[in-house]
Amino acid sequence: MTPFTYRSGALHVEEVPIARIAAEVGTPVYCYSAAALRRQWRLFADAFADMPVTICYSLKANSNLSVIKIFAELGAGVDVVSEGELRRALKVGVPPSRIVFSGVGKTRAEMRHALEAGILQFNVESEPELEALNAEAAALGVLAPVALRINPGIDAKTHAKIATGKAEAKFGIPWERAEAVYAQASALAHIRPVGLDIHIGSQLTDLSPFAAAFQRIVELARKLRTAGYEVPRLDLGGGLGISYRDEVPPELMAYAEIVRRSTSDLGCEIVLEPGRALVGNAGILVSEVLYVKTGATKTFVIVDAAMNDLIRPSFYEAYHGVMPVAAADGAAPPTRVDFVGPVCETGDVLASDRLTPPLAAGDLVAFLSAGAYGAVMASTYNTRPLVPEVLVDGARFAVIRRRPSYDELLAIESLPDWLGGPGG
Ligand code: LLP
Numbered sequence: 001m002t003p004f005t006y007r008s009g010a011l012h013v014e015e016v017p018i019a020r021i022a023a024e025v026g027t028p029v030y031c032y033s034a035a036a037l038r039r040q041w042r043l044f045a046d047a048f049a050d051m052p053v054t055i056c057y058s059l060k061a062n063s064n065l066s067v068i069k070i071f072a073e074l075g076a077g078v079d080v081v082s083e084g085e086l087r088r089a090l091k092v093g094v095p096p097s098r099i100v101f102s103g104v105g106k107t108r109a110e111m112r113h114a115l116e117a118g119i120l121q122f123n124v125e126s127e128p129e130l131e132a133l134n135a136e137a138a139a140l141g142v143l144a145p146v147a148l149r150i151n152p153g154i155d156a157k158t159h160a161k162i163a164t165g166k167a168e169a170k171f172g173i174p175w176e177r178a179e180a181v182y183a184q185a186s187a188l189a190h191i192r193p194v195g196l197d198i199h200i201g202s203q204l205t206d207l208s209p210f211a212a213a214f215q216r217i218v219e220l221a222r223k224l225r226t227a228g229y230e231v232p233r234l235d236l237g238g239g240l241g242i243s244y245r246d247e248v249p250p251e252l253m254a255y256a257e258i259v260r261r262s263t264s265d266l267g268c269e270i271v272l273e274p275g276r277a278l279v280g281n282a283g284i285l286v287s288e289v290l291y292v293k294t295g296a297t298k299t300f301v302i303v304d305a306a307m308n309d310l311i312r313p314s315f316y317e318a319y320h321g322v323m324p325v326a327a328a329d330g331a332a333p334p335t336r337v338d339f340v341g342p343v344c345e346t347g348d349v350l351a352s353d354r355l356t357p358p359l360a361a362g363d364l365v366a367f368l369s370a371g372a373y374g375a376v377m378a379s380t381y382n383t384r385p386l387v388p389e390v391l392v393d394g395a396r397f398a399v400i401r402r403r404p405s406y407d408e409l410l411a412i413e414s415l416p417d418w419l420g421g422p423g424g
Helices: 018-025 034-047 065-073 083-091 108-117 127-140 175-187 208-226 252-266 276-282 312-316 406-411
Strands: 004-007 010-013 029-033 053-058 077-080 099-101 121-124 144-151 191-197 233-235 269-272 283-294 299-303 322-324 335-340 349-356 364-367 389-393 396-401
Touching: 010 018, 010 029, 018 029, 018 283, 018 364, 018 389, 029 034, 029 276, 034 053, 034 065, 034 252, 034 276, 034 389, 065 077, 065 083, 065 396, 077 083, 083 099, 083 108, 099 108, 108 127, 121 127, 121 191, 121 233, 127 144, 127 175, 127 191, 144 175, 144 208, 144 233, 175 191, 175 208, 191 208, 208 233, 208 252, 252 269, 276 283, 312 349, 322 349
Parallel strands: 029 389, 053 077, 053 269, 077 099, 099 121, 121 144, 144 191, 191 233, 233 269, 299 335
Antiparallel strands: 004 010, 029 283, 283 299, 283 364, 322 364, 335 349, 389 396
């Protein structure tokens, strides 16, 4: 069920016409459906209702405060990877007892901040990180709860840039050293080992790599228990894919069943870190057509959104569907076009080789499945103001991140005195 539907020929987000949002907020603009966010959360939570699972929404997919707040109200925990994300979660009231801190390069300052907050767990990825965390916890006189992230050496069969579980990836502690590092962690005075963690990649559309990875981690947990360690918790990461085009992502129930089957006889707590699966199909990027240009071999629809607003097509060759905001009347045949942005790079293509009803300057289009890794990966490249975000909830909508002014954009830069700056 999608919240993006035509009503009387006009594309809506829930009950709000997109044209109204574009008129009031301007374009480009991200729009999210609160109903879709809540629905995905409930589906996910329901699939795991009979298991001791803490679902920690992976903020990196979409860290807008309102999005976090919606999930927090439904009882979500979060997975953060920086002090910035931690601050976001705390700001909207996510209890520290439901926050896990992932990432291969936590700074000492980030560790201190999270220790002071009293989070559920640090996912530690190397021996030197373990030592640093131990030192910071000692300085504060606290115990740091740690799950060791293990690299299971498994190919997630996804895009190379988002596969994290292969042996050559920077992530996790090599499988072969896992037991030794768990012993090391247990021996450190200010570390409290609470279990193991894996995350093998993102946008997985096949369950078998999950099954293989879960089996490996469970095997390791058993070995550690035989050696006398408690291992009360397993964090199985995120990675469940969504449908962008014609992919058929695994059913949530099937995914849940694999988790259940892999872990049931261990009797441990489970943490999950879904990102994309909760938000990906709850958002779109709305853009206005600036020009339709006939090239030598192609027709280009030049829109006002660009790779700096939605980088996934340029960076991962990702596919995002495109819908005209005014429904086609069927009078003219569709044409084949590339949707491109104004940024000065050949790679600034948002959607290539698409059949679309005729479009003209001033028309609006929606790039679909843009709720995950869209706005969060936006930049100001070409000095384009950061793209705003709007949340729709039924018949109401609100700007949940406004478009910065040019003055704000330039305000954080300054000239040194020798170039005429204020000190000179
Ligand atoms: N946990 C960890 C440790 C992660 O590294 C990630 C994603 C997740 C959870 C959430 O994964 P998800 O459920 O969203 O697949 N920018 C890329 C995706 C990068 C994913 C990075 N890690 C994209 O646009 O496809």
